[in-house]
Amino acid sequence: MDQAVRELSYAQAIQEAMAIALESDERVFLMGEDIGVYGGAFQVTGDLVERFGADRVIDTPISELGGAGVAVGAAVTGLRPIFEFQFSDFATLAMEQIVNQAAKMRYMLGGAVSVPVVMRFPAGSGTGAAAQHSQSLEAWLGHVPGLKVIQPATPYDVKGMLLAAVADPDPVMIFEHKLLYKTKGPVPEGYYTVPIGKAEIRREGRDLTIVATSIMVHKALEAAKTLEAEGIDVEVVDLRTIRPMDKETVIESVKKTSRLLCVYEGVKTLGVGAEVSAMIAESEAFDFLDAPIVRLGGAETPIPYNPELEKATVPQVPDILAAVRSLATGSR
Amino acid sequence: MTVAQAKAKNLPAGANLPFIYREYSAERLKLALHKMYLIRQFEEGAEESYMRGLIHGTMHLSIGQEASAMGICMPLTNDDQITSTHRGHGHCIAKGAEVSKMFAEFFGKTTGYCRGRGGSMHIADVTTGNLGANGIVGGGIPIAVGAALTAKRLKSDRVVISFFGDGANNEGAFHEALNMASLWKLPVIFVCENNGYGMSTSMARSTAVANVADRAAAYSMPGVIVDGNVLSEVAEASHEAVRRARLGEGPTLIESKTYRYRGHSKSDRNRYRTKEEIEDWMTNRDPIVRYENELMEFGIIDQAGIEAIREAVRKEIADGIEFAKASPSPEIRNLERYVYTETV
Numbered sequence: 001m002d003q004a005v006r007e008l009s010y011a012q013a014i015q016e017a018m019a020i021a022l023e024s025d026e027r028v029f030l031m032g033e034d035i036g037v038y039g040g041a042f043q044v045t046g047d048l049v050e051r052f053g054a055d056r057v058i059d060t061p062i063s064e065l066g067g068a069g070v071a072v073g074a075a076v077t078g079l080r081p082i083f084e085f086q087f088s089d090f091a092t093l094a095m096e097q098i099v100n101q102a103a104k105m106r107y108m109l110g111g112a113v114s115v116p117v118v119m120r121f122p123a124g125s126g127t128g129a130a131a132q133h134s135q136s137l138e139a140w141l142g143h144v145p146g147l148k149v150i151q152p153a154t155p156y157d158v159k160g161m162l163l164a165a166v167a168d169p170d171p172v173m174i175f176e177h178k179l180l181y182k183t184k185g186p187v188p189e190g191y192y193t194v195p196i197g198k199a200e201i202r203r204e205g206r207d208l209t210i211v212a213t214s215i216m217v218h219k220a221l222e223a224a225k226t227l228e229a230e231g232i233d234v235e236v237v238d239l240r241t242i243r244p245m246d247k248e249t250v251i252e253s254v255k256k257t258s259r260l261l262c263v264y265e266g267v268k269t270l271g272v273g274a275e276v277s278a279m280i281a282e283s284e285a286f287d288f289l290d291a292p293i294v295r296l297g298g299a300e301t302p303i304p305y306n307p308e309l310e311k312a313t314v315p316q317v318p319d320i321l322a323a324v325r326s327l328a329t330g331s332r
Numbered sequence: 333m334t335v336a337q338a339k340a341k342n343l344p345a346g347a348n349l350p351f352i353y354r355e356y357s358a359e360r361l362k363l364a365l366h367k368m369y370l371i372r373q374f375e376e377g378a379e380e381s382y383m384r385g386l387i388h389g390t391m392h393l394s395i396g397q398e399a400s401a402m403g404i405c406m407p408l409t410n411d412d413q414i415t416s417t418h419r420g421h422g423h424c425i426a427k428g429a430e431v432s433k434m435f436a437e438f439f440g441k442t443t444g445y446c447r448g449r450g451g452s453m454h455i456a457d458v459t460t461g462n463l464g465a466n467g468i469v470g471g472g473i474p475i476a477v478g479a480a481l482t483a484k485r486l487k488s489d490r491v492v493i494s495f496f497g498d499g500a501n502n503e504g505a506f507h508e509a510l511n512m513a514s515l516w517k518l519p520v521i522f523v524c525e526n527n528g529y530g531m532s533t534s535m536a537r538s539t540a541v542a543n544v545a546d547r548a549a550a551y552s553m554p555g556v557i558v559d560g561n562v563l564s565e566v567a568e569a570s571h572e573a574v575r576r577a578r579l580g581e582g583p584t585l586i587e588s589k590t591y592r593y594r595g596h597s598k599s600d601r602n603r604y605r606t607k608e609e610i611e612d613w614m615t616n617r618d619p620i621v622r623y624e625n626e627l628m629e630f631g632i633i634d635q636a637g638i639e640a641i642r643e644a645v646r647k648e649i650a651d652g653i654e655f656a657k658a659s660p661s662p663e664i665r666n667l668e669r670y671v672y673t674e675t676v
Contacts, residue, residue, distance in 0.1 A: 055485070060512065061508070061512060063512065066474045066504075066509045066511070067512070068474070069473070069474020069475050069477070069478060069505060070477045070478040070481060072478055073415075073480075074479070074485075076475065076478070077413070077479040078486065079481070079482050096468060097471075097475075101466075101471055107671050108456075109446050109458065109670075110444070110445065110450060110670055112446070146671055
């Protein structure tokens with residue numbers, strides 16, 4: 001099929017996905033704070049309210065818990081809500097509905113219902129918004145059976161994964177790094193999906209595997225380019241989904257390269273990298289390792305305001321370069 | 333005998349019968365009595381099974397609150413929906429569930445409404461519109477508002493009832509949900525079954541207003557207080573709220589003042605209320621006794637008719653327990669089933 005491919009920003013790709021979902025399925029509607037005439041805090045919903053009306057692009061009061069619950073109730077009874085949190089940090093106000101209700105309702109009722117709700121979480125640091133507007137809480141939700149948790153890294157993926165999420169019968173949580181919103185990439189017109197639960201090898205390499213999530217994928221690719229000139233051939237695996245995790249792709253990559261570095265923005269301890277590392281340690285890939293696994297994650301601190309401190313809180317390209325250089329030459 | 337004949341026989345000319353005797357047929361009124369017995373005997377049966385070790389975990393009994401559950405559900409159709417609470421057995425039965433499948437759920441069996449995954453605290457019957465009890469105080473309130481949003485969007489005639497207790501009126505979810513429901517004029521009815529205590533903490537010690545219904549004013553909706561132990565009063569308030577909701581006039585908050593005879597849960601030592609208080613409610617205000625007396629007073633049923641219903645319910649309960657006992661338990665290998673929707 002001929003689908004024209006344009007350069008779109010990550011935010012435009014999300015908006016296009018939502019417009020397609022709204023156009024093609026009467027059951028789909030959007031809910032969130034200031035997503036109507038304001039266009040969303042990050043202008044992701046933009047002018048969708050003008051195209052689809054205030055009944056389908058619903059501004060909610062500042063009521064994250066209640067709003068999330070309304071989305072859950074609507075999903076259980078036949079609609080397909082896409083609920084936008086203004087910042088992922090505000091998930092903390094709605095954890096009850098996300099964790100106790102959305103995630104468990106199908107199970108508690110023995111399969112009598114499904115909860116096809118999509119929740120979008122603008123996440124991550126780098127905007128100078130300090131400790132309560134910069135967190136990466138995806139691992140919190142990744143810990144909850146019943147949820148699916150995704151972190152698309154490119155405009156192509158975010159459109160396809162959002163459309164896959166809308167079509168999914170279960171609750172899907174999308175963590176969108178705010179610094180990705182303005183990044184551009186090729187996006188085909190029209191409907192397509194990118195599967196949830198499938199990692200993507202962004203760069204093939206022989207010497208070392210970097211498993212990265214979200215914005216860290218781009219930092220890892222940038223580092224890989226520099227390292228190529230130094231003769232280190234890095235494979236970059238974009239995890240894309242943290243629950244359910246694509247173990248096979250990661251295991252196969254590590255078996256090939258024998259070295260693993262995990263790079264993620266969430267706090268290092270008990271985070272996505274801990275899960276990936278443990279998963280490899282438990283797998284047949286463990287015997288292939290030539291050096292201990294290394295994790296680069298967020299510092300053990302709230303996100304600070306000062307820009308230099310803020311940068312130092314999360315992994316940057318030089319950190320990745322240093323970690324790879326050390327890991328590529330290290331041995332057990 | 334019809335209600336009209338009963339009216340002619342027992343009332344002075346010009347006197348008004350209470351609401352339900354004007355609104356419902358004698359059959360419907362007897363069915364309501366049947367269901368109130370069913371609720372009580374179900375809970376007594378569940379309690380006994382618990383004591384005998386046939387049911388594990390815990391349970392929250394609503395014995396004494398039967399008129400509240402039944403009265404609210406009387407004007408509802410099978411298509412209308414409810415969200416319920418941890419004290420939700422009565423709601424489930426009043427909305428139309430079968431006690432055999434409820435017992436099976438309590439016994440943890442695959443034939444239970446939740447295939448043994450939910451138990452008492454998550455009892456549900458989606459086929460009769462019960463979207464589920466809830467282990468989180470106030471957890472079902474926003475969900476009911478979401479279900480009402482669906483009803484409005486799909487232009488169905490459906491209304492949604494959100495049952496909760498007095499304890500939930502101090503949860504943020506209650507306030508957020510009422511505000512949105514009123515703002516968007518959704519067909520939802522908030523039913524606070526005020527049994528006087530959130531676990532051990534009384535209304536006076538927990539709530540800054542005298543009545544939960546007083547809070548309706550803050551959300552621009554009618555707040556109605558009824559004697560939750562008088563079936564007709566509850567049904568009348570529900571009927572009016574359902575009418576409003578179906579006409580698109582928005583939500584109502586009904587406060588049904590009632591009392592639970594049993595403790596909060598199986599761990600309760602009843603230290604926060606007196607024996608006299610409990611006995612007073614049980615002796616003087618029992619909702620089933622009051623309803624029986626009314627039915628007999630208005631000539632709708634006689635003692636033999638009451639005994640016949642009681643006997644039928646006893647058999648239904650005994651059969652339900654036998655069904656539960658004889659049903660298979662889930663297999664361990666299916667532990668992870670229903671976490672996600674199975675894709676074929």
